[in-house]
Each structure stands twice: as structure tokens, then as C-alpha cells.
Amino acid sequence: DRVEDIIPEGHIAHYDLNKLHSTSEAALNKEQVLILTPMQTFHQQYWDNLLQLTYPRELLNLGFIVPRTQSGDVALAKLEEAVKKVQTDKKNQRFAKITILRQDTKSFDKLMEKERHALEVQKERRAAMALARNELLFSTIGPHTSWVLWLDADIVETPSSLIQDMTAHNKPVLAANVYQRYFDEEKKESAIRAYDFNNWAESDTGLELAAQMADDEIIVEGYSELATYRPLMAHYYDANGSPSAEMALDGVGGGCTLVQADVHRDGAMFPSFPFYHLIETEGFAKMAKRLNYEVYGLPNYLVYHIEEWND
Amino acid sequence: DRVEDIIPEGHIAHYDLNKLHSTSEAALNKEQVLILTPMQTFHQQYWDNLLQLTYPRELLNLGFIVPRTQSGDVALAKLEEAVKKVQTDKKNQRFAKITILRQDTKSFDKLMEKERHALEVQKERRAAMALARNELLFSTIGPHTSWVLWLDADIVETPSSLIQDMTAHNKPVLAANVYQRYFDEEKKESAIRAYDFNNWAESDTGLELAAQMADDEIIVEGYSELATYRPLMAHYYDANGSPSAEMALDGVGGGCTLVQADVHRDGAMFPSFPFYHLIETEGFAKMAKRLNYEVYGLPNYLVYHIEEWND
Numbered sequence: 232d233r234v235e236d237i238i239p240e241g242h243i244a245h246y247d248l249n250k251l252h253s254t255s256e257a258a259l260n261k262e263q264v265l266i267l268t269p270m271q272t273f274h275q276q277y278w279d280n281l282l283q284l285t286y287p288r289e290l291l292n293l294g295f296i297v298p299r300t301q302s303g304d305v306a307l308a309k310l311e312e313a314v315k316k317v318q319t320d321k322k323n324q325r326f327a328k329i330t331i332l333r334q335d336t337k338s339f340d341k342l343m344e345k346e347r348h349a350l351e352v353q354k355e356r357r358a359a360m361a362l363a364r365n366e367l368l369f370s371t372i373g374p375h376t377s378w379v380l381w382l383d384a385d386i387v388e389t390p391s392s393l394i395q396d397m398t399a400h401n402k403p404v405l406a407a408n409v410y411q412r413y414f415d416e417e418k419k420e421s422a423i424r425a426y427d428f429n430n431w432a433e434s435d436t437g438l439e440l441a442a443q444m445a446d447d448e449i450i451v452e453g454y455s456e457l458a459t460y461r462p463l464m465a466h467y468y469d470a471n472g473s474p475s476a477e478m479a480l481d482g483v484g485g486g487c488t489l490v491q492a493d494v495h496r497d498g499a500m501f502p503s504f505p506f507y508h509l510i511e512t513e514g515f516a517k518m519a520k521r522l523n524y525e526v527y528g529l530p531n532y533l534v535y536h537i538e539e540w541n542d
Numbered sequence: 543d544r545v546e547d548i549i550p551e552g553h554i555a556h557y558d559l560n561k562l563h564s565t566s567e568a569a570l571n572k573e574q575v576l577i578l579t580p581m582q583t584f585h586q587q588y589w590d591n592l593l594q595l596t597y598p599r600e601l602l603n604l605g606f607i608v609p610r611t612q613s614g615d616v617a618l619a620k621l622e623e624a625v626k627k628v629q630t631d632k633k634n635q636r637f638a639k640i641t642i643l644r645q646d647t648k649s650f651d652k653l654m655e656k657e658r659h660a661l662e663v664q665k666e667r668r669a670a671m672a673l674a675r676n677e678l679l680f681s682t683i684g685p686h687t688s689w690v691l692w693l694d695a696d697i698v699e700t701p702s703s704l705i706q707d708m709t710a711h712n713k714p715v716l717a718a719n720v721y722q723r724y725f726d727e728e729k730k731e732s733a734i735r736a737y738d739f740n741n742w743a744e745s746d747t748g749l750e751l752a753a754q755m756a757d758d759e760i761i762v763e764g765y766s767e768l769a770t771y772r773p774l775m776a777h778y779y780d781a782n783g784s785p786s787a788e789m790a791l792d793g794v795g796g797g798c799t800l801v802q803a804d805v806h807r808d809g810a811m812f813p814s815f816p817f818y819h820l821i822e823t824e825g826f827a828k829m830a831k832r833l834n835y836e837v838y839g840l841p842n843y844l845v846y847h848i849e850e851w852n853d
């Protein structure tokens with residue numbers, strides 16, 4: 232037989248989704264993890280942090296989606312260089328697969344120019360982000376994927392055991408607590424502060440607000456215009472508490488959130504339209520709950536967002 | 543370089559989603575079509591019909607999801623035999639790729655045993671079907687997919703130019719009219735009748751019904767318990783009309799429905815929970831509309847469902 236007469240690999244593919252597991256011993260069970268990152272800016276610190284993760288690389292698939300903007304062009308060039316380096320380096324240090332997508336739907340540069348109320352702009356940004364996340368998810372998740380780790384491109388510091396630590400909880404959806412290092416000018420020392428307010432539990436006030444809203448209005452957390460009094464995970468960090476403490480959530484951010492692949496495969500995506508008055512990652516959490524999955528966060532497990540003025 | 547030192551194909555993959563098109567000249571533009579079929583029973587007529595489609599096979603990907611039931615076991619064995627035959631036959635007659643999934647979520651055999659009101663059973667069936675369709679979709683759609691054709695396993699007769707005909711309309715979502723051939727015992731001749739009532743346009747009565755419903759209630763079309771007075775595409779067939787006549791729809795079935803891949807990539811999936819009081823394929827149509835896509839049907843373009851007592 233000549234090579235082209237043999238059925239190419241993948242020409243017929245069989246998968247038993249029932250035998251695909253997401254367990255608390257992911258690495259031991261050789262579970263494939265897909266790390267997904269929407270990327271407007273390439274930060275070297277993000278990449279260095281990614282490279283120091285100790286989860287076996289042959290079980291890691293990476294997926295990126297880069298916007299069609301000038302900043303996207305720059306990010307893409309840097310990302311491609313970084314990717315090429317690691318994927319042509321020692322074979323046992325390569326990732327199983329890396330997919331880079333150029334975004335089809337509209338990106339933010341345009342939106343940023345608009346002189347509009349910040350909350351209004353936020354709605355459009357979040358809707359556009361939802362589309363980008365869906366494009367990325369639908370294009371990269373495969374029948375072999377056990378876990379999806381949503382990791383934003385500006386998350387620059389995580390424990391190296393991030394994936395082992397988070398999969399060990401074996402939760403359908405699990406968000407790390409996104410903090411930020413900064414220099415406290417008064418105390419003249421470096422300090423940390425809460426960054427991501429999208430990880431929250433529902434409150435009575437939040438529910439009442441939603442009930443009074445018009446069908447197509449949305450709540451985005453973290454705006455004083457809409458005080459929801461929702462318990463925000465960012466405020467539950469306890470430096471002396473156990474890093475494995477769990478907290479039930481109703482909304483999550485996309486900064487560093489682990490998802491059992493079955494949750495996505497059952498249909499949980501990022502709504503770009505109001506879904507129970509929520510969109511994007513917060514709408515995703517609600518959708519996961521409508522699919523009967525539990526959503527949790529790790530208040531004492533910190534990962535760090537870049538300081539914007541510092542890069 | 544030894545083979546294993548070269549970056550394996552697909553190790554780094556680049557796709558510009560903006561350069562991926564779904565156009566009215568799909569075959570000419572070499573657009574990849576993914577045919578997705580949830581399959582409880584393997585009908586030889588379905589397979590024969592599939593094989594007579596004239597869209598270039600090297601642009602066709604097939605995806606099947608088979609339930610974990612006894613009937614699923616039988617279907618799987620027959621499907622595998624059929625697939626093996628075509629994929630090992632002449633190279634230029636092979637499909638680009640065929641993926642067979644064994645379903646993870648619950649299947650119907652169990653549900654059928656329940657002594658429950660038919661409409662209630664239908665809700666559970668439809669919810670389970672939604673999960674099966676999502677598992678199949680998320681596992682097979684890739685960054686190269688231009689079109690997704692949902693084709694049920696009991697659709698046994700379509701024009702051989704089905705894909706060319708339907709893509710030519712270049713609509714985000716487009717449903718063919720599913721009819722059924724049967725033997726008219728009175729007239730002693732073979733005849734046709736409407737089969738699928740899930741292709742419909744919204745009505746005032748339908749909207750009023752929905753408005754009065756509890757949040758988690760659903761409307762499934764085609765039950766006299768819930769008269770919606772919705773215009774059903776099945777009733778708009780005109781034997782003398784143009785086969786390319788279009789009709790705007792709000793709900794679709796999954797029998798033979800073509801979708802631009804971008805619609806799915808933007809997040810449109812099959813809700814297994816009530817979405818505007820709709821689920822599964824009908825909920826999908828609503829979701830496509832929430833994503834600002836138009837939904838159409840072809841009332842005079844007939845495809846045929848198997849006659850159940852006849853197989």
C-alpha cells in the first residue's frame with residue numbers, strides 16, 4: 232500500500248464520551264486539559280507563567296483568539312514567536328497542540344473610541360468578548376478534552392501546580408480568586424488588592440433588581456450604578472485560611488476558571504445576549520446552573536492580574 | 543531529522559476565522575460541510591441517500607452520536623460496517639473525516655418505559671436530544687467548518703443536490719420541509735403527508751401562551767393540548783410552487799436543517815432547559831435569532847422521513 236491509500240489517521244475517529252473522565256486525579260489519569268485565552272495583548276509574564284506550570288505538557292492543548300485590531304497584530308506576532316520557540320524546542324517540552332485563531336467578530340478598539348457611558352460600553356465589550364470566547368471554545372474543544380481552563384492573557388502569576396490544584400476539587404466550574412499586586416505609595420511597600428468582581432454569589436437585592444428589569448437589561452457586577460449587595464468572592468479572601476476552601480458562586484469571571492468539559496459539551500456557552508439579565512462569563516455560570524451543574528470559587532486561592540500601568 | 547523531531551501536523555494550527563466563508567457557491571469555494579446525525583437506528587436507506595449526495599466528498603465531514611442503549615449497540619455495529627466500507631474504498635470516494643461518538647448523557651429507552659403523559663415524555667426526550675446534539679456539535683465543529691447540516695437518521699430521501707441547493711440560499715439557518723411517503727389504503731396508491739411540525743413561524747396566540755406560562759414551562763409544537771395557531775411550514779407546501787421559495791421561521795426541527803457554522807460558533811446551541819419556553823431545535827432557532835441571525839424554511843423543498851411501520 233502506498234501511504235495515501237492507507238486511511239489517514241483521524242479519518243475515522245471513535246470516541247466513547249462515557250469513558251472520558253474529569254476526575255480529581257487529572258494528571259494521574261492522563262486527562263487532557265485545554266487552556267483557552269482570548270488575547271488582546273501578549274504579556275511575556277503571562278507566557279513565562281504558563282511555561283512554569285507543572286501539569287504534563289503532552290496533556291495540554293492551548294487555544295488563543297486574537298482580535299483583528301492593531302494591538303491584535305502586535306500580540307499575534309509575539310505569540311507566534313513564543314509558540315514557535317516552545318513547539319520546536321525539545322520534543323518532551325512541547326504542548327500537545329496549539330491553535331491560534333484570528334477573530335471574526337468585532338473587537339474593542341472601535342468601541343473604546345466611543346464617548347459613551349462606561350457601563351454602556353462595558354455591555355458592548357462584554358457581548359463582543361462573549362462571541363470571541365464562543366468562537367474559541369467551539370473551534371478547539373474536542374471529544375478528547377476533559378477540562379477547559381479559561382485563563383486571561385493578563386493573568387501573570389499563578390502557582391505552578393495550578394491545574395493539579397484546581398482539578399483536585401473536581402467541580403463542574405471553579406474560579407480562582409483574581410488579585411493584583413501593586414505598590415502602596417503610602418506604606419512604600421508592595422501589596423495586593425482584589426481585582427475581579429465577576430465571581431459572586433447571588434443576593435436578594437440582585438434577584439429583586441433582576442425582577443424589576445426590562446427583559447433585555449443586564450446586570451454587570453462591579454458598578455456602583457447597580458448596587459447588588461452580592462457577596463463578592465474577591466472580598467472573602469482570608470490570608471490565614473486554607474487555600475482549598477470552597478465557596479458556592481452564581482457568577483464567575485474568565486480570569487482563571489476551570490470547567491469540566493462536559494459542562495461545555497452539554498451546551499454551556501457565553502451568552503452575548505441577556506440571559507437571566509447576565510452576559511458573557513456571568514451568563515455562562517447561570518447557564519451551567521440551568522444545566523444542573525454546581526459553580527464554585529476558591530476565595531483563598533489567589534492568582535494575579537497584571538497591573539495595567541506597569542506593563 | 544527523525545520523523546518524531548519534526549513538528550507533527552496540526553501541532554501548531556492557524557486559522558483566520560474572518561477568511562472562512564459560507565457563501566452561496568459553497569462547492570465552488572471549497573467550503574467544508576459537517577453533516578451531523580444523532581442516530582438511534584441505522585437505516586440502510588439513510589446511508590444510501592447520504593452516499594448519493596453529489597457535494598464533493600473531500601469537503602464533507604460526518605459526525606454521528608449513538609445512544610448507550612441496546613438499539614444504539616445495533617445501530618453502532620451497522621454504522622461502523624458501512625463507514626468502514628466507504629472509507630477503505632476508492633480514495634477519491636472517501637469522506638474527509640467521520641467521527642462516531644458514543645453518547646455520555648442519558649438516552650430514551652429508559653424514558654419510553656415510563657407510564658407518563660405523552661407531552662411530558664416528549665419534554666424529557668427533547669431535553670435528552672438537546673444534550674446529544676450539543677455533545678455532537680461541540681465535539682466535531684472545527685475552525686475549518688463553513689456549514690453544519692443537521693440530518694436525522696430517519697431522513698431517507700433527499701435530492702442528490704441537497705447541499706448545493708440549500709447552501710445556494712446562503713441563509714444563517716434554513717430548514718427543508720420534512721414529509722413522509724405512505725400508502726393510502728383508501729385510494730390504493732402511494733401518497734405523501736406532512737411529517738415535521740417543528741418548523742413554524744411565531745403567532746400571536748403562541749406569544750400569548752408563552753407570556754402566561756410559568757418560567758420553566760415549555761411549548762412543544764404539534765400537540766393539541768397546546769394549540770398555538772402558529773403557521774406550520776408543513777402546511778405551506780405547494781406542489782406547483784417554486785422549490786426555492788423561502789419562508790421566515792421562528793422554530794425549526796432537526797430533520798434536515800442547514801446552519802452557517804458562524805451561527806453555532808457565536809454560541810447558538812440546543813438548550814435542554816426552557817429558553818423563551820422552547821427547547822432543543824426550537825430553542826436553537828430562538829437562540830440564533832437572539833444572536834441576530836435570520837431563520838428560514840423552504841416549504842416546497844421536500845425531504846422524506848421514513849415511514850415508521852415500514853422499516
Ligand SMILES: Nc1nc2c(ncn2[C@@H]2O[C@H](COP(=O)(O)OP(=O)(O)O)[C@@H](O)[C@H]2O)c(=O)[nH]1
Nearest residue numbers: 269270271272296297298338339363383384385
Ligand atoms: N480575542 C479578543 N480578546 C480580547 C479582546 N479584548 C480583550 N481581550 C482579552 O480578553 C481578556 C479579558 O479582557 P480584559 O480587557 O483584560 O478585561 P478585564 O481585565 O476583565 O477588564 C484578556 O485576556 C484580554 O487580552 C478582544 O477584542 N478580542
Ligand SMILES: Nc1nc2c(ncn2[C@@H]2O[C@H](COP(=O)(O)OP(=O)(O)O)[C@@H](O)[C@H]2O)c(=O)[nH]1
Nearest residue numbers: 580581582583607608609649650674694695696
Ligand atoms: N444520540 C441519540 N440519538 C437519538 C436518540 N433518540 C433518537 N435519536 C435520533 O435522533 C433523531 C430524531 O429522533 P426521532 O425519534 O426520529 O424524533 P422524531 O422523528 O422527531 O419523532 C433521529 O435521527 C434518531 O435516530 C437518543 O437517545 N440518542
Ligand SMILES: [Mn+2]
Nearest residue numbers: 383385386536
Ligand atoms: Mn484583564
Ligand SMILES: [Mn+2]
Nearest residue numbers: 694696697847
Ligand atoms: Mn424521526
